Amino acid sequence: MPTVIVDGKDIQIGADERLNCIEAARRAGAEIPHYCWHPGLSVVASCRMCLIETGSRDAATGKVSMMPKLVPACQTPAKDGTVIVTASDLVKDSRARVEEALLIDHPIDCPICDKAGECLLQDYHFEHGQSERRADIHPFTSRRRDVGPTVTLFVDRCIMCTRCVRFAREVAGTSELMVINRGATEEIDVFPGFPLENKLAGNVVDLCPVGALGDKDFLYQQRVWFLKREANVCGGCAAGCSIHTEHNQDTIYRLKPRENPHVNQWWICDEGRYGWHHVHDPSRVLEAGRRLDAHSRAATAADASGFNAVEWADVVTRLRSDLKTASPAAGRLAVAVSPMLTVEEAWMLCAIAKSIDPQAYLAVGFVPRSEADETFPGGFTIRAEKCPNRLGVEAVIALFDHPGHTWTDLLEHVQAGHADAAWITAGYPTAPPHSPWIDTATAAAFEGLKCLVVQDLFDSPLFALATWRLPAAGFAERAGTWVNIAMRAQSFKQAIRPPAGVWPEGRLYWNMLGRLGLYDPTAVRRQIAESSASLAALAGDMPATGVDLRIHQLVSADSIHTKATPSHS
Amino acid sequence: MEDFKPVLLEAVGVPNGHTLASYLARGGYAPLKRLLTEKKPADVVELVKASGLRGRGGAGFSTGLKWTFLPKDHTGPIYLCINADESEPGTFNNRILMEDDPHQVIEGIILSAFATRASTAYIYLRYEYPRSWDRLQAAIDEAYAGGYLGPNIQGSGFSLDIYLHRGAAAYICGEETGLIESLEGKRAWPRIKPPFPAVEGLFKQPTVVNNIETMACVAQIARRGVEWFRSIGVPADPKNPRDPGSYGPKLYCLSGHVEKPGCYEAPLGITVRELVDRFGGGVWKGRRAKAAIPGGISMGLLTEAEFDTPLDFSGPSKVGCLGLGTAAVVVLDETVSMIDFLHNSCRFFAHESCGQCTPCREGTSWSLRMLERIKQGKGRLVDLDLLLEIGNTMGMMPGSTICGLADGAAWPIKNAIKKFHGEFADFIRRTNPDGWMVTEPVPALAILGSHASERLHERKKQNTSRF
Numbered sequence A: 001m002p003t004v005i006v007d008g009k010d011i012q013i014g015a016d017e018r019l020n021c022i023e024a025a026r027r028a029g030a031e032i033p034h035y036c037w038h039p040g041l042s043v044v045a046s047c048r049m050c051l052i053e054t055g056s057r058d059a060a061t062g063k064v065s066m067m068p069k070l071v072p073a074c075q076t077p078a079k080d081g082t083v084i085v086t087a088s089d090l091v092k093d094s095r096a097r098v099e100e101a102l103l104i105d106h107p108i109d110c111p112i113c114d115k116a117g118e119c120l121l122q123d124y125h126f127e128h129g130q131s132e133r134r135a136d137i138h139p140f141t142s143r144r145r146d147v148g149p150t151v152t153l154f155v156d157r158c159i160m161c162t163r164c165v166r167f168a169r170e171v172a173g174t175s176e177l178m179v180i181n182r183g184a185t186e187e188i189d190v191f192p193g194f195p196l197e198n199k200l201a202g203n204v205v206d207l208c209p210v211g212a213l214g215d216k217d218f219l220y221q222q223r224v225w226f227l228k229r230e231a232n233v234c235g236g237c238a239a240g241c242s243i244h245t246e247h248n249q250d251t252i253y254r255l256k257p258r259e260n261p262h263v264n265q266w267w268i269c270d271e272g273r274y275g276w277h278h279v280h281d282p283s284r285v286l287e288a289g290r291r292l293d294a295h296s297r298a299a300t301a302a303d304a305s306g307f308n309a310v311e312w313a314d315v316v317t318r319l320r321s322d323l324k325t326a327s328p329a330a331g332r333l334a335v336a337v338s339p340m341l342t343v344e345e346a347w348m349l350c351a352i353a354k355s356i357d358p359q360a361y362l363a364v365g366f367v368p369r370s371e372a373d374e375t376f377p378g379g380f381t382i383r384a385e386k387c388p389n390r391l392g393v394e395a396v397i398a399l400f401d402h403p404g405h406t407w408t409d410l411l412e413h414v415q416a417g418h419a420d421a422a423w424i425t426a427g428y429p430t431a432p433p434h435s436p437w438i439d440t441a442t443a444a445a446f447e448g449l450k451c452l453v454v455q456d457l458f459d460s461p462l463f464a465l466a467t468w469r470l471p472a473a474g475f476a477e478r479a480g481t482w483v484n485i486a487m488r489a490q491s492f493k494q495a496i497r498p499p500a501g502v503w504p505e506g507r508l509y510w511n512m513l514g515r516l517g518l519y520d521p522t523a524v525r526r527q528i529a530e531s532s533a534s535l536a537a538l539a540g541d542m543p544a545t546g547v548d549l550r551i552h553q554l555v556s557a558d559s560i561h562t563k564a565t566p567s568h569s
Numbered sequence B: 001m002e003d004f005k006p007v008l009l010e011a012v013g014v015p016n017g018h019t020l021a022s023y024l025a026r027g028g029y030a031p032l033k034r035l036l037t038e039k040k041p042a043d044v045v046e047l048v049k050a051s052g053l054r055g056r057g058g059a060g061f062s063t064g065l066k067w068t069f070l071p072k073d074h075t076g077p078i079y080l081c082i083n084a085d086e087s088e089p090g091t092f093n094n095r096i097l098m099e100d101d102p103h104q105v106i107e108g109i110i111l112s113a114f115a116t117r118a119s120t121a122y123i124y125l126r127y128e129y130p131r132s133w134d135r136l137q138a139a140i141d142e143a144y145a146g147g148y149l150g151p152n153i154q155g156s157g158f159s160l161d162i163y164l165h166r167g168a169a170a171y172i173c174g175e176e177t178g179l180i181e182s183l184e185g186k187r188a189w190p191r192i193k194p195p196f197p198a199v200e201g202l203f204k205q206p207t208v209v210n211n212i213e214t215m216a217c218v219a220q221i222a223r224r225g226v227e228w229f230r231s232i233g234v235p236a237d238p239k240n241p242r243d244p245g246s247y248g249p250k251l252y253c254l255s256g257h258v259e260k261p262g263c264y265e266a267p268l269g270i271t272v273r274e275l276v277d278r279f280g281g282g283v284w285k286g287r288r289a290k291a292a293i294p295g296g297i298s299m300g301l302l303t304e305a306e307f308d309t310p311l312d313f314s315g316p317s318k319v320g321c322l323g324l325g326t327a328a329v330v331v332l333d334e335t336v337s338m339i340d341f342l343h344n345s346c347r348f349f350a351h352e353s354c355g356q357c358t359p360c361r362e363g364t365s366w367s368l369r370m371l372e373r374i375k376q377g378k379g380r381l382v383d384l385d386l387l388l389e390i391g392n393t394m395g396m397m398p399g400s401t402i403c404g405l406a407d408g409a410a411w412p413i414k415n416a417i418k419k420f421h422g423e424f425a426d427f428i429r430r431t432n433p434d435g436w437m438v439t440e441p442v443p444a445l446a447i448l449g450s451h452a453s454e455r456l457h458e459r460k461k462q463n464t465s466r467f
């Protein structure tokens, strides 16, 4: 195995791994500061922050010969015998000088800069900079320039790493961003009339090592040090991009891509990035309610839509008895298992349904779709299937029932009069002004049922027919596992608590199954894995990057390179 | 030396010397047919290698050796790019060659393309040379008509197309990979190496970049032979195994404070003093010289005492300069202020830095702003240390930049401050008698950004800031 010598320490790297010196040093625990290099972009080696000393060790004699000049670690491949020195005086001086140079024209308006607290310029300055400013130059002002509908540029904070330019060119393939002018008067800009407007645009804000590119959605909303982050999965489409939900006091402030070589690399699309606002939409269903029947019509607690609030403890018991009463004969209960549910929630829902009616009809709920998958030059794909867990739900249903029932099948089934009761789970992010996911004509299929349970985030024509109106959880309020379009299962924890009065589906189902204590998705996941060969891979601890369900074996965490990557790549 | 006759400049002063007819009459294109039909490309490479020709574009790299770096068994196209961006201050020898003897250049290009197995050559011409453009294009047209360009040149089976490409006037387009980027239609940001152009250059294909004068030399080597070429100039130093020698004639561009500025051909190794006295008619107005730049401003600065330095490839570096560069000698007379000189030099590089590398982008701009302040009479002695530090740490040589522009910017700074430190210090003490040792702290940032809230703006205006 090739050996790289980092600060005197021998480090083995894979025989066919192509690492640069930054990556190799990181293996040895040595952080080489860098701005322009990003693993997902071409190498330009222009910021010169990563300069190190290198040399080579002769395999036979062990003699080390060093190169006289400093070299950029990002551009220098780490090969067998490569000697890397990351902290000599020469290297430290050079870093301090690059920091000094970058700060000459920098406004240093950290107090009003969104990036403060997660800014590489700040961090590196504290670690590698010098305490005294030798340049007697008045910094520029901090001009703001609109570069697109979602992104704004603070021109003078830019350190010209060109990550954003390369991203637009290489990954999004749209090339909106460019460098204008020359030398120290250089600026990032767009061509007049061609704003930064592509479906991946938000990534440039993540890539920007400083506060030059700002996300208008996040701008001045929250200081980053107040944010807590939870590893989540985006529910926007079947790609299932790994994300961090960044939140404070149960309020989401932004979503960020979480590096996952098997799924989204370093990116997410804007639809996903900004697709969290529905979670805090005031029009969410926030209360469990049961339709007034003739006998209790006098009750005053009923809201305008004709539902009577029901305590969750009562929901747990009455829901079951309502469904049982409505469909006494076997096979007369139909359940739509939403592809927004986690595997665990879906499994518990199916278990409940089968405990009420052993021949209950189980189908995958409505699967929203756009026209076609959209693949970008950098390989990133936005999926047409706009839900995160169709494959997971299908796999779960297959454990209980005939597999393959779709939402359309269920509609036909009900319309043909084969059901007396139905339980529709939804939870689609269709906050107003979006139209509801189901129209009145389609909803009419459920007219005349003895009992209709609808569990959803927002109002829809189904509620007009529903016996039970139950709230659903937003994606960040759920915990469990989603299976993406490539059969990769990713587990995640609850990031924020749902609004007061809302029980996420998992909690309700857990209680309806009579299980004790708090809802424990891990316990459910293990149980599923035990009972099923196809989902056996869910048994172990889930690596942060998920497991591939197509590999019917336990994937141990260390066989995948899920090395801890620092927050700034 | 006394009997040295201009060869590269033989057409200068010849009526219609730039035409095909004149070139043919002087024996031009005669060796072309013979070499293309009788020799193999490798033979021409050997010929040029044996001549000891070193590139005239600035770096002085052995031309034949450069050609051998091309992959041997490449199946795709190989490109030859001719560098006529000539933007080094003081340099105009390429212009003379293109205007007065374009066929000499074209013959050199054809032979070099043959040697490098290129069937397409680009001439990258700086924008400000309209006359070169006209003359070159006319000569290319003539050469096509005469069967020296296009398919099956002179029945040899070798084909070549030459495209004349006009740049948009930027110094950095002369850096070979900047030139390649620009030819590809991009911003001329020099590329990181490796890969070197010989392996992956223009349109991702193996590429050779050579200077116009280098091409003229190739044509003359083909016509007059290796022996002739090696009989001129300074032979390799036997005590230095890494010195390949400085052979052949060289075009020196003499300008500045001399009586007769101009482009003069002389054997490599002529001294500054000889150049000034024999060709330049001495320093103008009867004054004395103070300093000279040896080969374009990038190469640094010679004091008058160093004027006996031979201008061959290794001469200037013996007196602390970067090298021979473009052999453009600019003489400064005794009235020139070194502060003005350095300010002008810094202004040039700050303006021309492509802005990619942090040390070059910020270093050139910082040094300029320091010199502006010094000129305004607000200099501090510590500025001289800072300037020297910038000069010593910025550039490809300490490894802190991508291309050589930063070295070029650093050398005049280093040389001027080191060789004329007294003048700088005196100037600062004289013009800033109270402040020359002051290092005032920088005032805290005034928040002026348009994104700052109105309230902050107001507070600033009323000067009621809490800071």
Ligand SMILES: Cc1cc2nc3c(=O)[nH]c(=O)nc-3n(C[C@H](O)[C@H](O)[C@H](O)COP(=O)(O)O)c2cc1C
Pocket (backbone or CB within 6 Å): B054, B055, B056, B057, B058, B059, B060, B061, B063, B083, B084, B085, B086, B087, B088, B171, B172, B173, B174, B175, B176, B177, B209, B210, B211, B212, B214, B403, B404, B405, B408
């Ligand atoms: C900043 C910079 C500017 C340059 N400008 C020119 C130029 O204008 N013309 C030129 O021939 N070479 C120029 N060069 C040198 C070229 O990079 C290259 O070395 C040369 O064209 C090679 O030709 P040669 O081997 O025939 O000398 C420049 C180099 C640098 C670093």
Ligand code: SF4
Pocket (backbone or CB within 6 Å): A106, A107, A108, A109, A110, A111, A113, A114, A115, A116, A117, A119, A120, A121, A122, A157, A210, A211, A212
């Ligand atoms: S980019 Fe960084 S250093 Fe600059 S103002 Fe923002 S936080 Fe401060």
Ligand code: SF4
Pocket (backbone or CB within 6 Å): A157, A158, A159, A160, A161, A162, A163, A164, A165, A188, A204, A207, A208, A209, A210, A212, A213
């Ligand atoms: S805006 Fe940000 S990402 Fe773009 S070049 Fe400037 S610092 Fe780099």
Ligand code: SF4
Pocket (backbone or CB within 6 Å): B172, B189, B190, B352, B353, B354, B355, B356, B357, B358, B360, B361, B401, B402, B403, B404, B405, B406
């Ligand atoms: S050294 Fe200067 S001119 Fe050359 S690539 Fe770097 S920034 Fe551009």
Ligand code: FES
Pocket (backbone or CB within 6 Å): A033, A034, A035, A036, A037, A044, A045, A046, A047, A048, A049, A050, A051, A072, A073, A074, A075
């Ligand atoms: S030069 Fe290596 S990270 Fe910028």
